[in-house]
Amino acid sequence: MNDRYCDILRDALTPDNYQKLMDLPNPKLHKFVAESIELCKPESVIICTDSPDDIARVRQLAIDNNEETPLAIEGHTIHFDGPADLARDKDSTKYLLPPGVDLGSRLNSTDKQKGLEEITGYLRNSMAGRIMLVRFFCLGPLNSEFSISGVQLTDSAYVAHSEDLLYRPGYEQFKSIGNSSAFFRVLHSAGRLDENNVSADIHKRRVYIDLDDEIVYTVNTQYGGNTIGFKKLALRLAIRKADREGWLAEHMFIMGVHGPKDRVTYFTGAFPSFCGKTSTSMIDGETIVGDDIAYLRRSSDGIRTVNVESGIFGVIKDVNPHDDPVIFKAITTPGEVIFSNVLVNNGIPYWLGDPRTVPDRGVNYAGEWHAGKKDADGKEIPFAHTNARYTIRLSTLSNLDKNADAPEGVPVGGIIYGGRDSDTWVPVQQSFDWTHGVITMGAALESETTAATLGQAGVRSFQPMSNLDFVSLPLGRYVQNHLDFADGMETPPVIFAVNYFQVDDGSYLTGMTDKNVWIKWAELRIHNDVDCIPTPTGCIPKYDDLKRLFKQVLNADYTRDQYIRQFTLRVPENLKKAGRIEEIYRTQVSDTPDILFQVLEEQRNRLEEARNAWGDYISPFDLDKA
Ligand code: SPV
Numbered sequence: 150m151n152d153r154y155c156d157i158l159r160d161a162l163t164p165d166n167y168q169k170l171m172d173l174p175n176p177k178l179h180k181f182v183a184e185s186i187e188l189c190k191p192e193s194v195i196i197c198t199d200s201p202d203d204i205a206r207v208r209q210l211a212i213d214n215n216e217e218t219p220l221a222i223e224g225h226t227i228h229f230d231g232p233a234d235l236a237r238d239k240d241s242t243k244y245l246l247p248p249g250v251d252l253g254s255r256l257n258s259t260d261k262q263k264g265l266e267e268i269t270g271y272l273r274n275s276m277a278g279r280i281m282l283v284r285f286f287c288l289g290p291l292n293s294e295f296s297i298s299g300v301q302l303t304d305s306a307y308v309a310h311s312e313d314l315l316y317r318p319g320y321e322q323f324k325s326i327g328n329s330s331a332f333f334r335v336l337h338s339a340g341r342l343d344e345n346n347v348s349a350d351i352h353k354r355r356v357y358i359d360l361d362d363e364i365v366y367t368v369n370t371q372y373g374g375n376t377i378g379f380k381k382l383a384l385r386l387a388i389r390k391a392d393r394e395g396w397l398a399e400h401m402f403i404m405g406v407h408g409p410k411d412r413v414t415y416f417t418g419a420f421p422s423f424c425g426k427t428s429t430s431m432i433d434g435e436t437i438v439g440d441d442i443a444y445l446r447r448s449s450d451g452i453r454t455v456n457v458e459s460g461i462f463g464v465i466k467d468v469n470p471h472d473d474p475v476i477f478k479a480i481t482t483p484g485e486v487i488f489s490n491v492l493v494n495n496g497i498p499y500w501l502g503d504p505r506t507v508p509d510r511g512v513n514y515a516g517e518w519h520a521g522k523k524d525a526d527g528k529e530i531p532f533a534h535t536n537a538r539y540t541i542r543l544s545t546l547s548n549l550d551k552n553a554d555a556p557e558g559v560p561v562g563g564i565i566y567g568g569r570d571s572d573t574w575v576p577v578q579q580s581f582d583w584t585h586g587v588i589t590m591g592a593a594l595e596s597e598t599t600a601a602t603l604g605q606a607g608v609r610s611f612q613p614m615s616n617l618d619f620v621s622l623p624l625g626r627y628v629q630n631h632l633d634f635a636d637g638m639e640t641p642p643v644i645f646a647v648n649y650f651q652v653d654d655g656s657y658l659t660g661m662t663d664k665n666v667w668i669k670w671a672e673l674r675i676h677n678d679v680d681c682i683p684t685p686t687g688c689i690p691k692y693d694d695l696k697r698l699f700k701q702v703l704n705a706d707y708t709r710d711q712y713i714r715q716f717t718l719r720v721p722e723n724l725k726k727a728g729r730i731e732e733i734y735r736t737q738v739s740d741t742p743d744i745l746f747q748v749l750e751e752q753r754n755r756l757e758e759a760r761n762a763w764g765d766y767i768s769p770f771d772l773d774k775a
């Protein structure tokens with residue numbers, strides 16, 4: 150090893166920590182740790198292995214640091230992020246690009262040299278008086294073609310503890326990569342903390358991603374989405390790596406859908422945050438592989454996928470025993486759970502949409518809270534935040550799929566795209582083929598904005614593959630990669646679009662559990678076990694099949710009137726959507742594949758023909774007769 154790095158490490162690390170680091174004979178790792186120590190100047194450094202002792206130490210440190218406080222139920226803790234740090238900060242998250250590299254106007258970037266100077270300025274001495282934790286994780290199952298090693302340095306034990314719940318341990322796995330330079334690096338500091346122990350210099354919050362060196366820097370923030378390196382930060386790196394190596398890294402859940410005669414068909418599903426991704430992956434009677442990030446690779450038998458993670462950092466709002474029995478149980482019984490940004494009273498956490506009676510006082514992200522409390526602008530502070538979350542290990546769930554850790558992954562039968570859409574898409578439809586699905590469902594995905602990122606909620610936004618926030622390639626190229634992915638494949642996965650958020654007369658047209666039926670229908674379609682009705686935008690279910698499935702799955706009577714209201718083709722809205730999407734790809738994306746315009750135009754022509762025959766709003770029964 151370079152003498153200078155050796156000196157820095159010997160100086161900063163106790164002999165046993167030094168040894169733990171040297172047991173990973175990787176010069177690039179040693180350099181990263183040494184340079185980060187030199188920059189951030191921690192008081193001490195702990196190298197964490199996969200041992201239960203090291204893991205327990207991090208968990209305890211989060212409590213000793215007051216980053217987490219134990220709650221009444223054993224193993225439960227609460228972490229607060231502070232009033233201005235409660236969601237991903239898209240504006241301050243940027244790619245560092247060398248001169249001459251352009252990712253297009255849709256992706257937020259800055260000059261690499263300038264960006265590095267700025268962020269290293271904020272990181273300088275940021276860990277003074279604090280402990281730097283060095284943690285190793287494996288993205289994807291251990292010992293698999295999918296595995297990617299990662300190292301995170303952080304001065305937040307909450308971040309390190311969260312990662313314990315969310316990722317597979319990677320110290321031992323790191324040994325197996327030897328001196329390879331193929332691993333992801335993340336450097337995080339919460340920065341200066343205020344008297345409530347939350348990041349104080351929010352105006353200096355930055356998340357910068359160096360794509361070439363595969364390093365993420367994040368500073369002056371604690372919120373998980375900005376700091377838990379192997380979540381969305383490493384996803385951005387993985388998308389580049391996947392592009393180079395010919396696979397896909399996606400913002401997708403993975404679940405097993407249980408069909409007739411013990412048949413299990415695996416689906417991946419891409420939904421923007423707050424659009425039902427986790428709750429779909431947790432549908433009663435089905436099994437979960439993962440709820441947020443998937444890697445997909447081609448294999449001899451089609452496409453296989455793995456969960457990059459091994460836990461859930463889930464939205465807690467509206468979790469209740471009726472709609473989310475498994476999650477509700479997991480977060481209300483003893484076991485390791487980190488709550489964030491909920492209300493705490495007497496050691497009990499309460500969240501928005503909590504079915505229990507919520508007390509009129511307690512502690513929340515803004516400090517002591519009582520009903521009617523106002524913020525500095527005179528706005529009433531809700532008792533808990535919309536983006537409050539829970540963090541758990543998947544292994545605590547009773548519905549974990551038996552192949553969740555399979556190194557070879559699970560075969561993908563179907564892919565689902567869904568967004569928050571009040572007026573355009575029907576609740577479920579199947580694409581005509583891979584290209585039609587990728588373009589009109591994945592690349593055309595839109596969603597009304599939510600609380601998972603800072604900014605105004607309720608505005609329709611462009612969300613291709615629900616991955617726009619994380620795409621690190623020119624967008625046209627990213628879409629092309631999807632189109633190419635199934636090239637020459639005899640039976641590629643079947644692509645579906647769903648919409649749980651249709652509104653009519655101010656209320657939702659579908660019930661919370663209707664998705665349980667849509668997914669069963671999709672499973673049957675993959676195996677050609679039910680027929681369908683072709684429409685200009687895709688194939689929709691037949692009434693009789695849904696009537697039977699509603700009875701079978703939900704023991705509910707599904708009426709013709711419900712069916713008509715939900716599955717009426719809304720021609721004007723669909724035409725407008727096609728126009729909007731085309732406009733974006735024409736004006737804001739410089740490398741859009743031509744096929745995208747062609748497929749959108751074909752869709753528009755079909756819609757116009759249908760309008761000429763039946764008018765603007767077309768009953769599914771009319772389409773069935775066609
Ligand atoms: C999301 O917002 O999509 C999440 C949580 O899954 S975050 O870690 O903020 O990305």
Ligand code: MN
Binds near residue numbers: 400422441
């Ligand atoms: Mn997500």
